[in-house]
Amino acid sequence: MSIVWSFSSLKTFEQCPKKYYHTKIAKDVVESDTTATLYGKTAHTVAEEYIRDDKPIPPAFDYMKDTLDVLKNIEGEKLCEVKLGLTKDLEACEFSAPNVWWHGIADLVVINQKKGLAYSADYKTSKSARYADVKQLDLVACGLFAKFPEIKRVKSALIFTVSKEFVQAEHHREMMPKYLEKPAKD
Numbered sequence: 001m002s003i004v005w006s007f008s009s010l011k012t013f014e015q016c017p018k019k020y021y022h023t024k025i026a027k028d029v030v031e032s033d034t035t036a037t038l039y040g041k042t043a044h045t046v047a048e049e050y051i052r053d054d055k056p057i058p059p060a061f062d063y064m065k066d067t068l069d070v071l072k073n074i075e076g077e078k079l080c081e082v083k084l085g086l087t088k089d090l091e092a093c094e095f096s097a098p099n100v101w102w103h104g105i106a107d108l109v110v111i112n113q114k115k116g117l118a119y120s121a122d123y124k125t126s127k128s129a130r131y132a133d134v135k136q137l138d139l140v141a142c143g144l145f146a147k148f149p150e151i152k153r154v155k156s157a158l159i160f161t162v163s164k165e166f167v168q169a170e171h172h173r174e175m176m177p178k179y180l181e182k183p184a185k186d
Contacts, residue, residue, distance in 0.1 A: 006104050007136040040125040043161060044107060047123055048080040051108060064161045071159075074119055076112035081105055084143030090176065092146035106140050116152035118144050121159050129165035132158050138179035141171035 003025070013020040022029040033041070047064060049055040051072050057065050072078070083095035085103045095103045110119040120140050124132075137156035144154050151173070158167040171179065 004100050005102055007133075007139050011133075036125075043125045044123055047107070047161075051078055052080045067159060067161060067164065071108060071110070071119075071121055074110045074112075076110040076117075076119070079106075079109045079111065081107065082109045082144075082147075084140065084147055086143055086146055090142065090146060090180070092143075102139065102143070104136075104140050104143055106144065109144060111148060111151070113150055116150060118148065118151045118154045120144060120154055120156040122157070124158055124160045125162060126160065127162050129158065129160045129163060129167050132160075132167040134158070134167060134169050137167075137169045138171065141169075142176050142179050145171075145173050145176055 009020065009024055019029075023031060043061060043064065046057055046061045047068055050057050050065075050068050057068070083103070083105050085093040085095045085097055085100040087093050087097075087099050088101040093100050095105075106120050107123050108119075108121040112118070120137070122136065122140070137158065141154040141156055144151055153173070154171040156169045156171060160166070
């Protein structure tokens with residue numbers, strides 16, 4: 001059996017290996033949505049539909065409009081919910097391909113081919129960026145470099161929509177192997 005990993009599954013394993021086993025391997029436990037996860041899913045849908053379809057933002061999510069307008073005004077092709085996959089050889093593959101080793105989803109990617117630049121945004125609905133982990137940005141950048149060979153640089157951000165905080169990183173294609181290294185413990 002091959003195990004496909006993602007940033008969120010790695011975080012689940014780090015928090016509780018038993019939970020990871022039951023939800024991801026044995027699949028004998030299905031986690032129910034909470035109020036927080038339902039809110040997050042709705043916020044993601046609102047952002048996607050506003051940027052992709054120009055659908056009006058519901059009043060309950062009006063606080064996101066200024067941030068989404070900034071993203072909407074970035075020059076380039078807007079792609080929402082981009083599914084990324086990497087093989088063990090760091091080659092691009094489909095999200096659910098038989099040989100996928102890592103996979104992830106980028107909430108928003110803006111491709112500016114003229115500049116060889118991509119912007120990647122991940123929406124977070126938690127109330128603070130205090131415990132933000134930029135490793136997620138590193139992994140998504142690697143997936144983008146593999147999927148879009150013309151991209152030489154990725155500007156990434158975790159966007160905390162409630163607190164209006166931004167955790168940013170810049171990634172360069174030649175550093176891809178470094179982004180996949182295990183982070184050092186403090």
